[in-house]
Amino acid sequence: MRYLRFKEGEIDIDLIGLKFNSLSDDVIKQLIEFIPLEEKAKILKVRKRKDLQNSLIGKLMVRTIISYECKIPFDQTCILHTEYGRPILKLDNPPDFNVSHSENWVLVGFSHTGRIGVDIELIREIDPQTYPLYLNKREIDYVKETDSPSISNELWSIKESLIKLLGCGLSYAPDKMVIDINLYRRGEIKIENFISSNFEFHLSKALPGYIMCVCKDKSFKTPLNIREMKQSNFVNTFLEWMTHNDSNTQIMPNIKNWTTLV
Known part of the structure; x- marks a missing residue:
């Protein structure tokens, strides 16, 4: 543990x-x-x-x-x-x-x-055909550009942690949550088209082979x-x-x- x-x-x-x-x-x-x-x-x-x-x-x-x-x-x-x-x-x-x-x-x-939302994902290859189910075009282009199996897992984990914080299930489509890729390149996480000014994310690979994301509606360290x-x-x-x-x-x-x- x-x-x-x-x-x-x-x-x-x-x-x-x-x-x-x-x-x-x-x-x-x-x-x-x-x-x-x-x-x-x-x-x-x-x-x-x-x-x-x-x-x-x-x-x-x-x-x-x-x-x-x-x-x-x-x-x-x-x-x-x-x-x-x-x-x-x-x-x-x-x-x-x-x-x-x-x-x-x-x-x-x-x-x-x-409130808090947590997600953990095993880093694995994801079938590109499934990208449109949870990523928008700009996010998909970024995943293809980086050619890293962990990036698609990271983007999904970010969205999943927010969905779990909100407790809305998949009633809010993940592909409609738009992650600001320009900020993401610099290590910052923000969802553009969402009222997320009070939400903060912590993305971690502290557990080898896994992506872990915590979403909080107040700041944390x-x-x-x-x-x-x-x-x-x-x-x-x-x-x-x-x-x-x-x-x-x-x-x-x-x-x-x-x-x-x-």
Whole structure:
């Protein structure tokens, strides 16, 4: 697990990534018992094992962090969803959070001020025939000009992070979001035809082989530290804590204590 912290004045923006290998059937069976019935039913409908694991780990991470940050018992964390499926907390002045996964990485972002959208993508070759689905002509020309497989992934990740912040699903077509390529060449990210003056983006390749983008509706700074934890640490510590504590009455421990500073 990697733990990246962004600071904004006295407010922290937390970004936690966990890389995992395949979980055994027995471990999946144990972990899924800590998921609410409605969410459990959705997870069990997922056909691909890797996607099922991603979803399960992501939901457990979110509830563990919510329990500690909001000082409520694990079993009492209540997550609702908007009409487009964006998760929100049923609390007064709750932190905002977002989850993304790709291949073996699960990424969870938390913000204590304003909304946040996160996306992680495995860097891979994308079929140019699909470019028009999410890129406009100028962006497509730029991708062809650079001839770099990571550029199309970067542009998509930027748009996906904003879509996830807004919680609008694909009701707002990605190809209609126009990234200012002139600014992008200089390392700045701005979407021209969108009311995005308050939105800021952080694009990172901190995880080898992956693109990661965080979109925030208030300014933030670059990572100040990274913490890492193995899959076995998260799973074993989580199950051990659940075995010896009452998750209906007790608050989960701080997940940062399960990590080591890199």
